Amino acid sequence: MDETRQRIQLVRLLYVSRAVGPQTTAVTDSILSVAQSANRQRGITGVLCQGQGLYLQVLEGERGVINALYNRITQDRRHQDVQLLLLEEISQRRYADWAMAHVLLADDDPMVQLHHPEFDPYSAPGASVLKMVADLVAKGERIRKTSV
Helix, strand or coil: CCHHHHCCCEEEEEEEEEECCCCCHHHHHHHHHHHHHHHHHHCCEEEEEEECCEEEEEEEEEHHHHHHHHHHHHHCCCEEEEEEEEEEEECCCCCCCECCEEEECCCCCHHHHHHCCCCCCCCCCHHHHHHHHHHHHHHCCCEECCEC
16 A cells, blocks of 8 residues: 555644524533544544634544544534634644643633634634634633543
8 A cells, every 4th residue: 555545644624603502511511522532532632612602613633534523513403604714734733632622712701802802713714713722722711621
């Protein structure tokens, strides 16, 4: 077999969607519980930012696995207005230690209000939204991490 075919191609995918119905703790915990278990089995890592009626999610893993998961998300009735913001090949994972970290996007979060006063992931460049997610994670507030 060709050496390039043997290498696993890692990708990072970022999408945004609007929640269908209220974003309650029970709904979010249910999503995270299922995601974290399945992600461990499939070698997926990432972070879910949730709040203000939005989901922003970064997924990392093997290209085919990530594509299949994104396809399921676009069909999930808990999401509407799903838009792919960024898909890039990567050589290294940014969230390698987390099956799925969770960041709450609160209305009063200074990252949303002050540093990004016109926060709208639907109109912002994908790279800018990815940086905002990285900044939120680096800030470390309102984050729950579950390791791989």
